[in-house]
């Protein structure tokens with residue numbers, strides 16, 4: 001499995017770890033890079049000191065490149081950009097908008113910028129501003145989504161038709177079949193978040209992982225607010241949220257086991273497909289095997305029809 005993203009991002013396999021606030025930190029990022037993909041450190045919620053410690057720890061555990069996320073609506077995003085430049089980070093996953101000034105500064109300094117987009121206009125705009133690739137974030141995804149989010153199945157080919165830079169598909173993908181489908185739709189890489197919440201190296205309390213392993217296709221809800229929506233694990237707290245402020249107050253601390261039941265936490269629809277919690281390396285091996293099986297199934301179907 002190769003695409004031009006392997007060269008652009010200096011990786012062996014075009015798989016990307018979704019930045020997840022206070023989850024995509026050194027243990028998970030380094031394991032993902034070691035398996036051959038591009039790990040991404042989530043900067044949201046990190047102090048400068050913690051950011052530098054995480055970067056140092058990742059570099060101790062792997063000599064492979066990794067990315068950092070700048071979520072532009074997060075307080076301190078400009079500071080994170082300065083930290084990335086000071087630490088000579090090679091790749092930025094830019095999300096929650098794409099300010100022209102920030103982008104040109106990153107590009108001037110030679111960084112590779114991958115922009116998260118929710119629709120075709122955003123993808124065209126990002127390409128026009130000079131990003132190196134776009135990440136289509138479908139409605140199925142964990143994390144914050146656009147108010148009028150589009151599902152991955154229509155979003156990936158529409159964006160692939162609209163831009164000539166590489167497209168990375170995110171949202172609703174957790175195995176080799178999903179990766180094969182995304183590549184068939186025109187993506188050249190795949191970014192996953194939820195799949196790696198249930199991995200050995202993911203630094204969250206086991207109660208969250210167990211909930212995901214028990215979860216089904218209908219265990220998440222799309223909670224809509226004035227400026228965005230967020231996909232949450234379905235529990236009484238999530239079902240009774242009354243607004244944006246109560247949402248932030250009710251957010252779980254991923255290190256606390258009781259929060260998995262009593263507070264709100266984000267996870268993608270694809271949780272229903274996840275039944276095991278192996279190491280990151282094993283998940284990569286399963287994905288590659290599943291991708292090959294899906295490809296040969298399609299080849300068989302194609303040869304029957306000729």
Ligand SMILES: Cc1cc2nc3c(=O)[nH]c(=O)nc-3n(C[C@H](O)[C@H](O)[C@H](O)COP(=O)(O)O)c2cc1C
Nearest residue numbers: 018019020021095141142143171172192193194268
């Ligand atoms: C718990 C959690 C936290 C997230 N935090 C962030 C974040 O800080 N920044 C960001 O750009 N995306 C964030 N996301 C979105 C992921 O990076 C990724 O786009 C998404 O998980 C992909 O969809 P999937 O969950 O179906 O794989 C988060 C997702 C989850 C599940």
